[in-house]
Amino acid sequence: PTLAYDDDNIFAKILRGEIPSTRVYEDEWAYAFEDINPQAEVHTLVIPKGRYVSWDDFSARAEAKEIAGFVRAVGKVARDKGLVETGYRMMANIGAHGGQEVAHLHVHLFGGEPLGPMIA
Numbered sequence: 001p002t003l004a005y006d007d008d009n010i011f012a013k014i015l016r017g018e019i020p021s022t023r024v025y026e027d028e029w030a031y032a033f034e035d036i037n038p039q040a041e042v043h044t045l046v047i048p049k050g051r052y053v054s055w056d057d058f059s060a061r062a063e064a065k066e067i068a069g070f071v072r073a074v075g076k077v078a079r080d081k082g083l084v085e086t087g088y089r090m091m092a093n094i095g096a097h098g099g100q101e102v103a104h105l106h107v108h109l110f111g112g113e114p115l116g117p118m119i120a
């Protein structure tokens with residue numbers, strides 16, 4: 001069963017403007033902002049605007065246009081951040097075993113330096 005979406009999660013508050021964030025990109029489908037505790041030279045988060053907890057939740061419930069919009073936004077942020085030439089990492093932590101801390105789907109974009117085999 002899909003975890004219920006909690007409207008009080010931190011990223012919901014960021015989307016509503018109740019918590020400040022450093023905006024990188026925004027469109028109808030997605031919002032991108034700098035991670036507050038960066039783990040690499042570039043560490044940007046991209047979230048869908050809809051109320052989705054995880055990738056499995058999003059992929060099951062979102063309309064095709066939402067999925068397309070979000071996927072395109074992640075790619076645009078990677079390009080705009082200059083990550084394409086050098087390469088980068090995208091990651092989503094899901095659920096307890098994935099170490100997900102914020103229960104609104106988010107993709108991490110890491111780059112700006114060689115990243116090694118994995119970021120914890």
Ligand code: 5GP
Pocket residue numbers: 010019021022033034035036037038092093099100101102103
């Ligand atoms: P998770 O472990 O859920 O994949 O990652 C959550 C990420 O959100 C962490 O990298 C953490 O630094 C970041 N984060 C948590 N709270 C805030 C916040 O209030 N603002 C921003 N910009 N990032 C946050």
